[in-house]
Amino acid sequence: MTASATPSVELLVLDMAGTTVRDDGVVERAFQRAHERTGVADRMTWDDALQYVRDTMGQSKFDVFTHLAGGDTARAEEATAAFEHAYAELIAEEGVEPIPGARELLEDARAAGISVYLTTGFAPVTRDAILDGLGWQGLVDGVLSPSDVGRGRPAPDLVLGAALRAQVSGVAAVAVAGDTESDVRSGLSAGAGLVVGVLSGAHDRAALEAAGAHVVLDDVADLRALLGLPVRESVAAAGNV
Numbered sequence: 001m002t003a004s005a006t007p008s009v010e011l012l013v014l015d016m017a018g019t020t021v022r023d024d025g026v027v028e029r030a031f032q033r034a035h036e037r038t039g040v041a042d043r044m045t046w047d048d049a050l051q052y053v054r055d056t057m058g059q060s061k062f063d064v065f066t067h068l069a070g071g072d073t074a075r076a077e078e079a080t081a082a083f084e085h086a087y088a089e090l091i092a093e094e095g096v097e098p099i100p101g102a103r104e105l106l107e108d109a110r111a112a113g114i115s116v117y118l119t120t121g122f123a124p125v126t127r128d129a130i131l132d133g134l135g136w137q138g139l140v141d142g143v144l145s146p147s148d149v150g151r152g153r154p155a156p157d158l159v160l161g162a163a164l165r166a167q168v169s170g171v172a173a174v175a176v177a178g179d180t181e182s183d184v185r186s187g188l189s190a191g192a193g194l195v196v197g198v199l200s201g202a203h204d205r206a207a208l209e210a211a212g213a214h215v216v217l218d219d220v221a222d223l224r225a226l227l228g229l230p231v232r233e234s235v236a237a238a239g240n241v
Contacts, residue, residue, distance in 0.1 A: 008173060009194065009227055011166045012109050013159050013187070015058060015178035016120040018201020020102040020220055021130060026090050028053060033086035034065075040079035041068040057202035058180035060121050060152025084126045096133035099200050101221030101232075106139055108229045116140045117162035121152050121182075141166060153182035156190035163190070175227070177220055179203060184211035196223065 017023045031053050035041045041049035049068055056064050061083055065076035109116050117140060120127050124145050131137050142165055146152035149161035163174050175194040176187030179201025187195035188211075197208030200219040208216045217223065224231055 009114055009175045010168045010173040011115045011117065011163060011175070012223075012227070013117050013119055013162045013174060013176045013192070014106075014220060015180070015183050015201075016118050016122070016127065016130060018057070018179035019177060019183070019198055020099055020106070020118065021134065022097045022099060023201055026087065026094070027057065030083050030087040030090055033089070034079050034082040035068075037082045037086075038075065038079045040065055040075055040082075043070050044068070054202060056182065058121055058153050058178060058182035058186075060146040061123065062146070063152055064121075080123065084123055087122070087126050088129050091129055091133050096130055098134055098136075099219055099221070101219065103134075103136070103139070104232050105220055105223060105229070106136075108224070108232070109227060110141070112227070112229060114227065115166040115168075117166065118143045119158040119162065120145055123147065153180075154185035154189065156186055159186055159190035159192055175223075177217075177223060179208075181207050181211040184208055184213045188212050194226065196226070198222075 014020050017027055028050065035049065052067065053064060062076055062080045065079040066073055069075040069079065106116050122145060124147060127143060127145050131143065142162065144158050144161050149157040151157045159174060159176055163171055168174060171191040172193035174192040175196065176183065176192045177196040177198055178184065179198050180203050184195055184197050195214050197213035197216040198219050199205060199216065205216050
């Protein structure tokens with residue numbers, strides 16, 4: 001899909017970790033701490049468990065833990081709470097940083113009249129800790145977790161929930177971007193007019209293309225051309241470093 005073929009966008013739905021927020025392995029380390037503290041994946045080798053975590057990046061963390069626990073939802077709830085605590089620890093220990101150009105994209109999209117929602121597989125407590133760490137509270141029109149809408153990715157609920165809240169004219173006016181297969185499948189299932197994979201996070205180009213992404217970009221800053229937004233000098237300079 002070329003910039004000239006991009007439909008008119010009224011709503012931009014962006015994933016958080018790996019798409020607008022640097023991950024740098026924090027999610028995997030939080031999963032490991034949760035497993036060490038709860039034994040949630042004891043039924044399999046850690047290598048198999050970690051591969052499953054990588055394959056399902058972007059999905060509801062409770063759903064991932066339910067699989068790791070062999071369907072034991074009580075244990076999954078315990079592990080999810082442990083994950084949330086571990087992630088908060090890691091943010092406190094290491095800090096949290098945006099993907100270069102992400103904040104400017106959010107600001108400029110809204111200035112252009114495009115609503116912006118962030119979505120995530122994290123629970124609200126983890127999601128809000130990230131936003132606080134970045135100073136992004138109030139920067140976007142809304143932020144959604146699976147518990148806000150029903151189901152997590154790859155179901156379409158997060159995208160459709162954002163579309164309903166933003167009161168778009170139709171789902172064809174929604175653009176979705178994320179770094180995982182689940183992000184892409186969620187956008188396609190919702191019927192979004194533009195579904196973009198980005199290479200700044202968990203999954204590679206082959207995986208994102210196989211999932212059906214309309215286009216794969218290096219990172220969210222490259223969305224500017226598709227959305228018709230001007231390139232900021234600071235963003236262009238960062239890309240040339």
